[in-house]
Amino acid sequence: MKGTPLFLAQLAVAVVIIGFWQAASTTHLIGNPNNISFFFSTPLAVAAQVWKWFATGEIWRHLWITLWESILAFVIGSLAAVVIGFWFARKPMLAAIFDPYVKAANALPRVVLAPIFTLWFGLGIWSKVALGVTLVFFIVFFNVYQGVKEVNMTVLANARMLGMNERQLLRHVYLPSALSWMFSSLHISVGFAVVGAVVGEYLGAAGGLGYLIQQAEGVFDVAGVFAGMFVLAAFVLLIDWIVTLVERRLLVWRPEFSRSGR
Amino acid sequence: MTGIATGGPRAEFRQPTTGTPVAVDLDGVTIDFALTGGGAFQAVARADLKVGEEEFVAIIGPTGCGKSTLLNAAAGLLVPSAGGVRVFGVPLAGLNRLAGYLFQQDALMPWKTALDNVAIGLEVAGVRSSDAKERARAWLERVGLAAFGERYPHMLSGGQKKRVALAQVLIRDPRILLMDEPFGPLDAQTRLIMGDLLLKLWSDDRKAVMFVTHDLEEAIALADRVVVMSAGPAARIIGDFPIPLARPRDISEIKLEPRFQELHRDIWHMLKKEVLKAYGGMKEG
Numbered sequence: 048m049k050g051t052p053l054f055l056a057q058l059a060v061a062v063v064i065i066g067f068w069q070a071a072s073t074t075h076l077i078g079n080p081n082n083i084s085f086f087f088s089t090p091l092a093v094a095a096q097v098w099k100w101f102a103t104g105e106i107w108r109h110l111w112i113t114l115w116e117s118i119l120a121f122v123i124g125s126l127a128a129v130v131i132g133f134w135f136a137r138k139p140m141l142a143a144i145f146d147p148y149v150k151a152a153n154a155l156p157r158v159v160l161a162p163i164f165t166l167w168f169g170l171g172i173w174s175k176v177a178l179g180v181t182l183v184f185f186i187v188f189f190n191v192y193q194g195v196k197e198v199n200m201t202v203l204a205n206a207r208m209l210g211m212n213e214r215q216l217l218r219h220v221y222l223p224s225a226l227s228w229m230f231s232s233l234h235i236s237v238g239f240a241v242v243g244a245v246v247g248e249y250l251g252a253a254g255g256l257g258y259l260i261q262q263a264e265g266v267f268d269v270a271g272v273f274a275g276m277f278v279l280a281a282f283v284l285l286i287d288w289i290v291t292l293v294e295r296r297l298l299v300w301r302p303e304f305s306r307s308g309r
Numbered sequence: 310m311t312g313i314a315t316g317g318p319r320a321e322f323r324q325p326t327t328g329t330p331v332a333v334d335l336d337g338v339t340i341d342f343a344l345t346g347g348g349a350f351q352a353v354a355r356a357d358l359k360v361g362e363e364e365f366v367a368i369i370g371p372t373g374c375g376k377s378t379l380l381n382a383a384a385g386l387l388v389p390s391a392g393g394v395r396v397f398g399v400p401l402a403g404l405n406r407l408a409g410y411l412f413q414q415d416a417l418m419p420w421k422t423a424l425d426n427v428a429i430g431l432e433v434a435g436v437r438s439s440d441a442k443e444r445a446r447a448w449l450e451r452v453g454l455a456a457f458g459e460r461y462p463h464m465l466s467g468g469q470k471k472r473v474a475l476a477q478v479l480i481r482d483p484r485i486l487l488m489d490e491p492f493g494p495l496d497a498q499t500r501l502i503m504g505d506l507l508l509k510l511w512s513d514d515r516k517a518v519m520f521v522t523h524d525l526e527e528a529i530a531l532a533d534r535v536v537v538m539s540a541g542p543a544a545r546i547i548g549d550f551p552i553p554l555a556r557p558r559d560i561s562e563i564k565l566e567p568r569f570q571e572l573h574r575d576i577w578h579m580l581k582k583e584v585l586k587a588y589g590g591m592k593e594g
Contacts, residue, residue, distance in 0.1 A: 201412050201414045201415065201416045202415075202416055202417070202418055202419075204386055204410075204412070204416070205410065205412055205416035205417075206418070206429075207386075207404060208384060208386075208404065208408070208409065208410040208478075209429060209430040209433065209477070209478075209481065210406070210430060210433050210434055210481065211433050212433075215433045219418065219421075219429065219433070220418065223418070223420040224420075227420065299461065300419055300420045300421070300422075300461040300462075300463070301419075301463070302463045
């Protein structure tokens with residue numbers, strides 16, 4: 048199934064779920080509608096809330112904060128991971144020494160760091176950026192490390208026979224190989240940057256989508272919570288779409304990206 | 310000439326046939342590989358081989374006999390455990406800077422277009438990028454790929470990739486060309502065409518060539534000399550046959566000549582025993 052029929056089928060899923068939700072929260076279909084609308088709100092109330100946020104323009108400030116935190120977390124986390132991943136892959140001794148610490152740090156659930164980061168960096172954006180960085184860093188780090196380690200030996204030998212010195216090998220062979228691995232996890236690492244930002248906001252902030260959801264929850268405003276989740280989902284889908292465009296542009300040399308669509 | 314394996318027929322021809330300076334001189338080259346479980350595996354034992362400037366030498370032997378290992382020693386990618394390699398009289402230390410190497414497997418950088426792959430050898434040597442690209446374009450035209458410069462390697466067929474690889478190596482104008490079963494992965498027809506292309510490019514500007522193959526017909530059709538290696542381990546050079554067929558040659562036609570068939574019979578007589586030995590060894594192993 049492709050194109051329009053596929054889109055219609057996808058749309059049908061949403062129509063059925065929202066239709067059921069609307070029916071359950073306004074009629075006696077599965078129980079008292081007052082109870083159900085208290086716990087789940089109603090689609091119309093959620094839509095009204097989303098509409099109000101955009102109509103008053105209140106939402107833009109929060110979206111902007113979350114977007115900015117995500118971008119910073121992604122850029123800082125990736126840069127640090129590329130540099131350290133490269134360094135470790137080229138210096139096996141260093142990698143061996145730090146191996147248990149890298150594993151321990153990666154095993155730690157990052158949420159527990161959030162209060163520490165708030166203490167260190169305050170309630171502003173930087174504590175959220177720090178949380179996002181700890182999530183993004185490890186994904187990119189392991190991929191870059193692997194990418195450098197698994198450089199095709201024939202391509203490497205060929206590049207050396209073509210007269211490349213160490214610096215040129217780094218630029219023309221190791222880096223492209225590592226970046227192709229990094230880009231293969233681009234969707235995941237960008238997703239984690241957003242997760243870091245939103246979770247950080249949720250645990251203590253003065254703005255952002257996570258803050259918005261947390262505020263609504265604080266006053267049992269279920270419609271507000273659901274509206275926040277919908278805006279967040281749309282936001283992540285949009286970012287994911289942009290990542291796909293970037294990926295197609297940068298990985299044209301890979302067979303799976305050269306044809307239109309994926 | 311100590312340490313040479315017992316001569317096969319015409320062992321006295323272990324000298325360049327062209328009478329020009331020696332480009333590559335392998336002198337008693339022995340190559341051991343350390344095994345992971347301890348101990349060592351001797352791939353090549355005391356190989357002596359001289360390749361003259363402008364001489365095309367094919368090295369043939371059964372699979373796994375260490376032909377490629379010998380080539381890697383000439384390239385400086387492997388350091389012999391004993392013996393030495395001289396390049397135009399100078400002992401080789403590190404990579405062989407005068408040599409171009411054509412690999413059996415895909416060796417193009419997949420993230421660069423065909424044009425960039427060909428130009429890179431000049432660019433890393435300090436040639437201005439625009440000049441390098443211009444010369445790369447000319448080389449792509451020489452190998453018949455003028456219209457394919459913007460393609461990435463995965464968009465090219467096996468034969469086209471080999472053409473790009475050939476241009477990539479030759480654009481640097483190496484004095485020695487090392488080829489490791491370069492046309493091995495190609496189908497029979499493409500191999501013939503690539504062989505003709507190689508001979509055409511080589512005749513324009515004769516370089517010293519070491520061409521490793523396990524295809525005897527290909528070896529005779531291309532080379533000035535065919536060197537036979539014994540079955541491994543501890544493979545030795547056991548035969549050395551000059552190929553006095555006139556050039557220019559047409560690879561698909563030359564096989565019909567009686568002289569070709571005579572040579573084929575002579576060399577195959579020696580090679581066959583080694584091939585059978587190699588298979589016997591595999592069964593026991």
